Amino acid sequence: MSGRSSDQERFEAGMIVRREVLSDAHVDAANEKITELTADFQDFITRTAWGDVWSRPGLDRRSRSIAVITSLIAHGHHEELAMHLRAGLRNGLTVDEIKEVILQSAIYSGVPAANTAFRIAQQVFTEA
Missing domain, CATH: 1.20.1290.10 (AhpD-like)
Structure with missing residues (x-):
């Protein structure tokens, strides 16, 4: 492996940060509203915004x-x-x-x- 995280690892890391920053209650409520239309977008923001950017050490x-x-x-x-x-x-x-x-x-x-x-x-x- 090239040292890059898999999409699943990025998603899992992102979900941890998302829950810590926004609260379990907020994330649970958002997840309950996921539809077929929004599922890919929710996956995208969890991986990129929370798993990639919010997780950076800088x-x-x-x-x-x-x-x-x-x-x-x-x-x-x-x-x-x-x-x-x-x-x-x-x-x-x-x-x-x-x-x-x-x-x-x-x-x-x-x-x-x-x-x-x-x-x-x-x-x-x-x-x-």
Whole structure:
């Protein structure tokens, strides 16, 4: 073998990280919604996003959460933002640190994007 992980090994590693970052409850709920249409996509994101990228040693999970939150704010991916705000807390970010990330994003992604992010963060943090 060339030292590269098999698809199954990448999937298994990805599922471990996905569960650690997002929670068992979130992943179980997502898995219950898998259909024939979405099965290949779910396999793809588990292997690539979680098994390949989130599993890399170059950044810790707190740093990865900061990068993801910033990107989601910039691109207006609100549903994913709520999920990754929860993940950021699970990865050790504080509410104050997330507030600073959102403030920073106001400069580079725009005030409307940050305004929406603060609204979503308020909902997420009220739930927590």
